[in-house]
Amino acid sequence: MVVRFIDDHRDRFGVEPICRVLTQHGVKIAPSGYYAFKKRPASARAVSDAELVVQIERVFWDRKLGRGISGARKIWRLLAREDIVVARCTVERLMRRQGLRGIRRGKQFITTRPDDAAPRAEDRVKREFYADRPNELWVVDFT
Template sequence: LKEHISRVHAANYGVYGARKVWLTLNREGIEVARCTVERLMTKLGLSGTTRGKARRTTIADPATARPADLVQRRFGPPAPNRLWVADLTYVSTWAGFAYVAFVTDAY
């Protein structure tokens, strides 16, 4: 059983924790309890990766004025090139955050 656990963990780049290793083993037909997988992974020194904490990048200030809604939420323009919408977001990279801006025709 330890060999199967090590194989599944290594096949998934060491990312899978006990729950996903347990699910994979059961899908492969190796019926085992999750607590057994947890115990054996601890003995083998295997652990999955944890997700990073979500960063709050925008904190709205209710006291500041909002921009005017020039289209009154009507996003169905009658023809192309009549209404353009845009958005700005952050993307996490290995070097830090990068800004990504999207501008598209709403038609």
């Protein structure tokens, strides 16, 4: 996030002045650290994730395989069928990052329906949940 900020503003202010101001405001970053980060090659996990995302999206959107409706478990099994060895939690993580979700069947149940006409308890804390000492403030919710 800090590197992206520096990238966005480096043409206008320069890297060294931005790092100096950020350090004064509590975000300690040296210009050498910024340049080292920019030159560092991608990690092995990032490289393998990029390759896996291509395979996951291919399987997910394939009309005969995932059809755009399969979840992580089915995508994981389809990848294993094609001899692509990957952990299921990795498939879940990458699908979540890409915004890919399976379709849920059946009715979505709503377990709690609030009654707007029901009386509400008074807010005695005024939404401030900080106590100066122990046993000064007790908050209980017994729904």
